[in-house]
Amino acid sequence: MKKEDIQNLITDHLNDTESVMRPLSGFKINFSSNKGFHNFFFAVSCTCGTSALLSVEVSENKSDNEIETAMTSIVERLIMQEKSFRRMDCKTHEYMNKGFLPENHDK
Numbered sequence: 001m002k003k004e005d006i007q008n009l010i011t012d013h014l015n016d017t018e019s020v021m022r023p024l025s026g027f028k029i030n031f032s033s034n035k036g037f038h039n040f041f042f043a044v045s046c047t048c049g050t051s052a053l054l055s056v057e058v059s060e061n062k063s064d065n066e067i068e069t070a071m072t073s074i075v076e077r078l079i080m081q082e083k084s085f086r087r088m089d090c091k092t093h094e095y096m097n098k099g100f101l102p103e104n105h106d107k
């Protein structure tokens with residue numbers, strides 16, 4: 001499966017949820033640049049204007065079948081990150097705007 005196809009699959013799955021994150025394709029900065037992994041980035045924003053970057057990794061070695069099987073947990077990981085962003089109050093969001101990054105729940 002090509003990276004774009006995986007991205008589309010993730011987006012498809014997110015459409016079935018309450019989630020309102022948007023995909024950031026062509027995002028160049030690679031925070032957790034692990035070789036052998038595709039990195040996918042999504043953004044969520046709050047009414048206060050703060051946005052957070054969500055990310056998930058998928059191994060390049062996974063077969064199409066394995067990716068489809070893993071899709072539920074991939075989407076869950078993104079939703080978990082989105083939820084933890086929405087749980088924070090806007091005061092915390094303000095701190096994030098000043099350069100504080102939330103814990104990465106992927107690790």
Ligand SMILES: [Zn+2]
Nearest residue numbers: 046048090093
């Ligand atoms: Zn906020």
